[in-house]
Amino acid sequence: MSTTTTPKWVFNKELADLKGKYITVVTTTGKSFNGLLKAWNPDTFDLCLSNVNEGKNSYFKVFLRGPIISEILISEQPFDLRGLASELQDRLNLLEADVKLYADARMIQVLNKVKVTEKGVEGTGPVADRVRVVFEQFMESLAEEEEKDE
Structure with missing residues (x-):
């Protein structure tokens, strides 16, 4: 094993x-x-x-x-890192190999340049800016879902 x-x-x-x-x-x-x-x-x-x-x-x-x-x-629901990775891949029209999910490290790497965790986006440049927009929208949708549940 x-x-x-x-x-x-x-x-x-x-x-x-x-x-x-x-x-x-x-x-x-x-x-x-x-x-x-x-x-x-x-x-x-x-x-x-x-x-x-x-x-x-x-x-x-x-x-x-x-x-x-x-x-x-x-009591906190865990952050849906897999959902965010899927959202990044879909919204940015990236290949599966371009969005790497490292579940053990609780991070996503986009195009080997941009690091994404539940705390935010690390990186600069146009790719990081596009990732940041998707991340912020993803976080807003999570907040809206939480408000509906309450």
Whole structure:
């Protein structure tokens, strides 16, 4: 079995995708911590959260040991990187090889020049400008969908 398909690898990748996202961690004692996932230890599942709320208490940082973690809850829907890659390919009339999706790195590379992540577009020039327009429209459509759901 390839190391990129083992259950442990898949689990760690899922946890890695949550870095920088707000999560809720429920402990075995029933406490609930809501905060930004900053770091974790893949061997012990110890977590570091920042900007943490626990009941009426607020903390700058909280470190939670893996053995006391009962549940990890995610309320944010993950960013649809595959959907954005498809939109870039369709709207810019590019070949599949021109729009490379690197799911593990959570990025898209367009024409080997422009880098796109959920945070924005990196690059300059006419290609980057066209990618930026598609990215902004994609983000606006996501925001509109969220408003409809509320």
